[in-house]
Amino acid sequence: MLLEIEHVNKSYWDDKQQVHFPVFSDVMISINENQFVSILGPSGCGKSTLLSMIAGLEETTEGTIKLNREPISGPGPDRGMVFQQPSLLPWLNVKENILFPIKKRFKKKEAEEQAAYFLQLVQLDKFQHHYIHELSGGMQQRVAIARALAMNPKILLMDEPFAALDEQTRENLQDKLLAIWQKKKKTILFVTHSIKEALILSDRVIVMGTNPGRIISDVNINLSRPRKREDEQIIILEKKIRKLLKNEVNKALKDVWSNEFQNA
Amino acid sequence: MNFKMLSKQLLFLVFFITIWQLVYSIGIFEAIVFPSPKNVAFALYNGFSSGDFLIALGASFKHLLLGITTALFIGTVIGLILGKSKVANETAGMYLIGMQSIPSIVWVPLAIMLFGFTESSVVFVVVLGGTFVMALQVRSAIQNISPQLVRAAKTMGVNGIELFYRVEIPAGMPHYITGIRLAWAFSWRALMAGELLSNGPGLGYSLRYAQDYARMDQVIAIIIVIGVIGATVDHGIFSKIERNVMKRWGLLKQ
Ligand SMILES: Nc1ncnc2c1ncn2[C@@H]1O[C@H](COP(=O)(O)OP(=O)(O)OP(=O)(O)O)[C@@H](O)[C@H]1O
Ligand SMILES: [Mg+2]
Numbered sequence: 001m002l003l004e005i006e007h008v009n010k011s012y013w014d015d016k017q018q019v020h021f022p023v024f025s026d027v028m029i030s031i032n033e034n035q036f037v038s039i040l041g042p043s044g045c046g047k048s049t050l051l052s053m054i055a056g057l058e059e060t061t062e063g064t065i066k067l068n069r070e071p072i073s074g075p076g077p078d079r080g081m082v083f084q085q086p087s088l089l090p091w092l093n094v095k096e097n098i099l100f101p102i103k104k105r106f107k108k109k110e111a112e113e114q115a116a117y118f119l120q121l122v123q124l125d126k127f128q129h130h131y132i133h134e135l136s137g138g139m140q141q142r143v144a145i146a147r148a149l150a151m152n153p154k155i156l157l158m159d160e161p162f163a164a165l166d167e168q169t170r171e172n173l174q175d176k177l178l179a180i181w182q183k184k185k186k187t188i189l190f191v192t193h194s195i196k197e198a199l200i201l202s203d204r205v206i207v208m209g210t211n212p213g214r215i216i217s218d219v220n221i222n223l224s225r226p227r228k229r230e231d232e233q234i235i236i237l238e239k240k241i242r243k244l245l246k247n248e249v250n251k252a253l254k255d256v257w258s259n260e261f262q263n264a
Numbered sequence: 265m266n267f268k269m270l271s272k273q274l275l276f277l278v279f280f281i282t283i284w285q286l287v288y289s290i291g292i293f294e295a296i297v298f299p300s301p302k303n304v305a306f307a308l309y310n311g312f313s314s315g316d317f318l319i320a321l322g323a324s325f326k327h328l329l330l331g332i333t334t335a336l337f338i339g340t341v342i343g344l345i346l347g348k349s350k351v352a353n354e355t356a357g358m359y360l361i362g363m364q365s366i367p368s369i370v371w372v373p374l375a376i377m378l379f380g381f382t383e384s385s386v387v388f389v390v391v392l393g394g395t396f397v398m399a400l401q402v403r404s405a406i407q408n409i410s411p412q413l414v415r416a417a418k419t420m421g422v423n424g425i426e427l428f429y430r431v432e433i434p435a436g437m438p439h440y441i442t443g444i445r446l447a448w449a450f451s452w453r454a455l456m457a458g459e460l461l462s463n464g465p466g467l468g469y470s471l472r473y474a475q476d477y478a479r480m481d482q483v484i485a486i487i488i489v490i491g492v493i494g495a496t497v498d499h500g501i502f503s504k505i506e507r508n509v510m511k512r513w514g515l516l517k518q
Contacts, residue, residue: 055419077421087416090514091434100430101420133514151420 001069002187003031003054003155008063010049010213023049024213027063029206031155031189036181038190038198040241041208042249047191048084051157054189055081067154077101080153082161084191086140088132094143095119095128101151118146121180138169145173149180155187163193171229174200178225195241199234200227207241209248217244299481307485316470317489323465324455327383331390332451336444339395343402343443353403360403364396368454372461386458386466393454394447401443405436441509445502452494 011022023046031037039047052058054065056075065072067079088097098115106114119125122142132140141161148156162170178201181188192198198205199221207217219241223233281301287293288300299307311317346353346360371392372385379385409432417431459468467490474482510516 052415057415057418075415075418075421075423077419079419081416081419083412083416085412087412089413089431089434091437091512100417101422104426105421131512131514147420 001030002033002035002067003029003189004066004069005029005050005054006064006066008050008053008065009061010046010053010058011061022212024208027213027215029215029218031187033187034185035204036178036188036190036202037204037206038192038202039206039208040192040195040198040245041213042210042245043193045208045210045248046213047208048159051081051159051189051191054155055079055157077105077151078154080148080151080156082141082144082148082156082158084159084163086132086137086144088140088143088147090132093129093131094124094135097132097143098147098150101147114150114152118150121149122146122176138165138173141165142173145177149184149186155189158188158190160191160193162197170197177201182225195238195245196229196234199223199237199241200229205241207244209251211251216248217241296478297480299484303481304484304488307479307481308488311482311485311489317467317486320465320467320470321489321493323383323469324459324467327386327390327459327466328451328455331387331455332394332447334387334391335394335447335451336398338391339398339443339447340402340440342395342399344406346399347403347406357403360396360399364400368393368450369457371454372458375458376461381463383462383466386455386462389454389458390451394451397446397450398443401439401446402436405439405443406432408439409435438506438509438513438515441502441506445498445506448502449494449498452497456490 005027008027009022009025011020014021027050029037039050041047049058053060054067054072056072056079089100092100095115098118099111102111102114105111116125119128122145124139124142124146127135127139132143135143141164145158145161148158162173165173174197177188180186190198190201202221205217205219205221206215207219208214209216219237221237223231227234284301288295288298342360346357368389371389375385375388379388413431413435414427417427422430455466456468456471459466460472462469464470464473467486471483471486471490474480474486507516
């Protein structure tokens, strides 16, 4: 097991109402090396929070997360993160951004080669001297992906990396990510709202629910690759998961409405 | 485009001097309080050719440089402490804004009582003129660092002192540049206030000296020098640097 999430609870202290606000409870996930795992779930169920905890940016309220049997105690370059919101350094150009995490850890030549390789992989070598604000949102996301990959982490944590992109770009990047994953033997934990995306990409789909946040389903996707988006089995699975999620989303919305109602 | 702007500005200058000359020729004011453009031009020329202005300028720039480097240093330290420590900011943040709102000329009597009519008291006033703006800017630089960038850097194994100089310092750069520009502007004003009431040398002192001898032509000549230097440094140097930094940091769309 590369990553073990054991009985993890997370709650935040709500200062206004003076109560613990639970995000999720008793989350158990084990991920093997080279596995591509997707997490699906309604907004607010704690997907980003979970990734932050694996990244070591936040602490668990209860339970432990282990990487290679070692409990995680803080952030580190063995876990590469692609955030939901763009997190590139605006004063550096594209290439310098990719070099940022590796130039102190790798030898200069090695770092340069690594950066050049991943720049080409995400097809941004022509833009390597551009500054971040000169790029489109999709290009920025590609830089972030290349930066995380160039660190050569044991596990790649990706939080809705393609959410802001148009469908063509998104599908194109999905294919690229798969190619990288296969070629470089990566372990990937991938958060998405798109059931289709999860099914195209992953070996395994974890579905989370809300109120309280928890895992409601953990499905192995034993379909051969490359997968087709119109594949019959994918469509059947998509319907199944959609139904599962629909109940959860309805539940989440109902809670929001009733809260608003009470506050009004 | 630039040439067009320049010619408009020159035209305005010619127009202004013409009106000035006209008013002078009509003779409503006594010549002693209203010199002609020619007299002022002579005063300028004499001031520079005799070396008087250069000596005064040299002294002024010495005060300014000494004062502003000290101001930038102290301001940065205060700003860092207030930006980094919530307790310090809650304790002293209000007073910093209070200090910044005090016009620098107010410090002159205090400086004279402390240091007498010396160059030290001029430098002291310059320091007080620049320190607080710089501190305020450094504080906002620290407070406005995007927490998301810090989180991202941490996941890339960048921590502690490395985080400070590879992320926090560059992230605050636009604020520091603004701080330096403002510190310069405030210090320049403070310098003149301090020198006016000093025993020289310096541009402000020369100004008062000219006043004591009722040399309105020299007074105006020196005011022109002060204005030209102020505008040149602000527009020619700091605003340009500031624009470039803002552009590079993506804070300026163009
Ligand atoms: N720092 C925090 N303090 C208090 N509550 C927080 C904090 N961070 C997240 N939360 C709460 O935790 C819950 C889960 O948030 P999270 O961002 O993990 O959701 P998510 O599943 O990623 O949602 P989305 O799909 O919209 O990105 C939300 O209800 C949110 O309000
Ligand atoms: Mg999220």
